[in-house]
Amino acid sequence: MKENMDKQIAYLEFINRENSFRHHRFSEELRELELLQNGDLRALDEAKKLSDSGRSGHLSDDPFRNRLYLNICHITLCTRFAIEGGMDSEKAYNASDLFIQRCDKAKSLDELNTMHAEVTEYFTRQVAAAKKASIYSKPVIECIDYISTHLHETISVPELARLANLNASYLSVLFKRQVGLSISDYVITKRMQTAENMLRLSDFSLSEISDILHFSSYSHFARTFRKHYHTSPKRYRDTHQQAPHFTNQSPG
Numbered sequence: 426m427k428e429n430m431d432k433q434i435a436y437l438e439f440i441n442r443e444n445s446f447r448h449h450r451f452s453e454e455l456r457e458l459e460l461l462q463n464g465d466l467r468a469l470d471e472a473k474k475l476s477d478s479g480r481s482g483h484l485s486d487d488p489f490r491n492r493l494y495l496n497i498c499h500i501t502l503c504t505r506f507a508i509e510g511g512m513d514s515e516k517a518y519n520a521s522d523l524f525i526q527r528c529d530k531a532k533s534l535d536e537l538n539t540m541h542a543e544v545t546e547y548f549t550r551q552v553a554a555a556k557k558a559s560i561y562s563k564p565v566i567e568c569i570d571y572i573s574t575h576l577h578e579t580i581s582v583p584e585l586a587r588l589a590n591l592n593a594s595y596l597s598v599l600f601k602r603q604v605g606l607s608i609s610d611y612v613i614t615k616r617m618q619t620a621e622n623m624l625r626l627s628d629f630s631l632s633e634i635s636d637i638l639h640f641s642s643y644s645h646f647a648r649t650f651r652k653h654y655h656t657s658p659k660r661y662r663d664t665h666q667q668a669p670h671f672t673n674q675s676p677g
Contacts, residue, residue, distance in 0.1 A: 462510035464553030472545040510552035564589035
């Protein structure tokens with residue numbers, strides 16, 4: 426079974442190279458989802474670029490079914506990132522169910538294409554509304570937004586203090602009071618949440634995930650992951666991995 430699947434994948438990779446086709450890069454898809462997670466409506470432009478690029482997955486020979494399946498994948502990812510951005514989880518899951526039901530009842534390809542953009546806009550606006558209703562002050566929100574889009578870089582308290590135009594010591598106290606975590610603990614928590622998503626939804630190797638999330642070594646990453654999830658990254662992936670939505674592919 427596994428050998429047969431490997432052969433089919435190898436053949437598909439060959440066909441894609443011959444046709445100069447590649448899927449979206451992980452960073453390309455993550456750009457849209459991180460903007461959504463921040464409640465930033467630029468996510469709509471990124472979603473349109475991805476949808477119009479011709480690099481979406483080939484899930485069916487039938488164009489209607491292909492877009493249907495892609496929409497369902499899109500809804501699933503938007504739901505998860507919206508929840509991480511602050512949208513109420515029950516509301517997000519109910520919205521996901523309703524969007525998928527609408528996809529199931531769609532009668533035309535145009536209807537499905539329109540819904541793809543509607544999904545992105547709905548979840549982005551919901552996250553933006555949740556952030557505005559948050560108890561967090563503007564400096565803390567600015568820090569949270571910055572952290573969520575710079576997890577692949579070094580993040581320091583002095584750097585965040587300059588961003589928020591506050592004294593570093595005061596910012597640290599303010600952040601801890603409002604968020605309930607120190608800035609460093611919050612950064613680690615967000616990196617762990619991202620690692621969890623990547624282990625479930627991508628085909629990046631464990632060491633690549635560690636590097637992308639700016640850990641000093643894989644052993645440091647593994648220790649931190651175990652502390653948060655009480656299991657190793659490898660065991661977590663073996664137990665929870667779904668069909669990869671984010672792929673690490675070289676150009677065709």
